[in-house]
Amino acid sequence: MKNLLRVMLVLTLAAGLTACKKNVKDDANADLTAGTGAVGTEIVLEETEVVTEVPTQEVALGVVHFDLDKYSLSADARKIVEANVQAIKTAATVASYKITVEGNCDDRGTIAYNIALGQKRADEVKAYYVRMGIPAANIATVSYGEEKPVCYEANQACWAQNRRAETLLAVN
Numbered sequence: 001m002k003n004l005l006r007v008m009l010v011l012t013l014a015a016g017l018t019a020c021k022k023n024v025k026d027d028a029n030a031d032l033t034a035g036t037g038a039v040g041t042e043i044v045l046e047e048t049e050v051v052t053e054v055p056t057q058e059v060a061l062g063v064v065h066f067d068l069d070k071y072s073l074s075a076d077a078r079k080i081v082e083a084n085v086q087a088i089k090t091a092a093t094v095a096s097y098k099i100t101v102e103g104n105c106d107d108r109g110t111i112a113y114n115i116a117l118g119q120k121r122a123d124e125v126k127a128y129y130v131r132m133g134i135p136a137a138n139i140a141t142v143s144y145g146e147e148k149p150v151c152y153e154a155n156q157a158c159w160a161q162n163r164r165a166e167t168l169l170a171v172n
Contacts, residue, residue, distance in 0.1 A: 061087055061167040064125055065160065068106075071120035073128060081125060084167050085132040091171050099134070100168045101125045103143040106159035111145060118143030125165045 062080040064073065073081065091097050103118030103125075122141035130136045151158035 056170050056172050058168055058170045059087075061169055063167075064121075064165045066121055066163045066165070068159075068163065069117070071117060071124050073124060078128065081128045081167075082132065085129060085134060088129075088134055088169060091169060096172045097138060098170045099129070099139045100170070101129075101139060101141045102148070102166045102168065103141065104148055104162060104164050104166070105146050106162040107146040107149065107154075108159065109146075114145035115143050118145045121163075121165045125167065 061084040064077040064080050066072075066077070067074070088097065088099065101122040103120070103122030105114040105118050105121075107114075109117070119141065122143055126136070126139045126141050129139055146162070149162045150164075151161040
């Protein structure tokens with residue numbers, strides 16, 4: 001619920017920052033004719049429309065946790081992804097968006113193994129997003145292996161927190 005509120009806040013902010021266009025009347029009666037006795041070069045400046053892009057806002061959605069050495073989604077993990085899909089679809093109705101799914105592991109195992117496992121976790125979450133109707137072109141995946149832990153203790157509870165896939169929603 002907090003994540004949905006965050007997305008709605010970002011979307012409200014984005015709507016409030018939309019660009020404004022300044023209307024300028026062209027003076028049709030301006031004397032732009034040559035040979036009026038004026039010496040020098042005549043310079044005509046045209047005002048161009050300035051478009052201000054809304055800055056990208058990034059929101060972290062629900063975090064999916066995995067069992068040791070696993071990358072398949074549990075029933076609880078699927079519920080989290082489904083809640084994320086609802087937030088993404090809400091954002092998609094008012095703004096363009098990109099999603100990044102970050103796969104992470106605990107610090108046990110080799111670096112190569114953890115990078116590969118983190119990628120499989122990210123890919124599994126992406127595949128579920130696609131099955132739920134999110135376009136694959138809007139989703140990127142990355143594996144951080146064991147490089148971005150959220151807990152640094154060497155115990156089961158801490159390792160369980162680090163075995164995760166995080167979804168970041170970037171809204172324009």
